[in-house]
Amino acid sequence: MFTGIVTATGTIREARQDGDLRAVIACPFDPAGIAIGASIACSGVCLTVVEKGGAPGDAWFAVNISGESVARTVPGRWREGTALNLEPALKLGDELGGHIVTGHVDGVGQVVSVTPAGDSKVFVIAAPKELAPYLAPKGSITVDGISLTVNEVSDQPDGTCHFTLNIIPHTAEVTTIGAMQAGDGVNLEIDVLARYLQRMQSLRG
Structure with missing residues (x-):
């Protein structure tokens, strides 16, 4: 669950077809605050972190993007060099500053x-x-x-x-x-x- 309040922008550093599309996204987060299995909304798409690394302020995380997600989102959105809006999942007690967002593109x-x-x-x-x-x-x-x-x-x-x-x-x-x-x-x-x-x-x- 998300609020639609973007906390940072990231950039697709690498994208390759490996069964599902696998993307590595560079971001200004602290990798210590990114949990494997956590959800991050990437330009409105809820994706699961499968790998992470880097340093505070210069981190990266990897996600797998299914064919269904690729088909339902903007064509060409998952190319290397594309900028993305990022929002980690809402935590209990966080301020609901926007509105209830599921991360499922309609x-x-x-x-x-x-x-x-x-x-x-x-x-x-x-x-x-x-x-x-x-x-x-x-x-x-x-x-x-x-x-x-x-x-x-x-x-x-x-x-x-x-x-x-x-x-x-x-x-x-x-x-x-x-x-x-x-x-x-x-x-x-x-x-x-x-x-x-x-x-x-x-x-x-």
């Missing part, structure tokens, strides 16, 4: 536009039609592992939807979203509460 979206708005940036992101019913103004959405609030939702004729986000300078600086441009893909996880509400509504209907 779909892939695409950045439609990025527009400056004061010191912030307004992002418009296209979501696939299967996720459109779960998005609402002032609702929560996880974009590449970042807990964000939806500002507006615009339904499209083909059943997809566009939603807007306001990205403040701090979020842009400490996550990968600050470097994103129109056309970039993003991992999306809908609010778990919206998922259950939609299921309940469909059964009633």
Whole structure:
């Protein structure tokens, strides 16, 4: 379980197909604080640490990424040199600063536009039609592992939807979203509460 509050960014140092895809991710964590078998959200994907090493501030950990995870996430996301948003799993007693995030990607979206708005940036992101019913103004959405609030939702004729986000300078600086441009893909996880509400509504209907 996660909160969508990114604690660091890391970089894929090595990626190779070894049965499942195996990735080694460089990060600024202390390896003593990374447990083998622990879960770390990597740009919104819950992955299990299978190996670790390095020094405090210059650590690395290895994960195995199944074919299912590769297929459900942004194409090309697991290449060497790719930057990732990182968040260790929530511990009992930790502050829930974002919203409840499972680390299970529901779909892939695409950045439609990025527009400056004061010191912030307004992002418009296209979501696939299967996720459109779960998005609402002032609702929560996880974009590449970042807990964000939806500002507006615009339904499209083909059943997809566009939603807007306001990205403040701090979020842009400490996550990968600050470097994103129109056309970039993003991992999306809908609010778990919206998922259950939609299921309940469909059964009633």
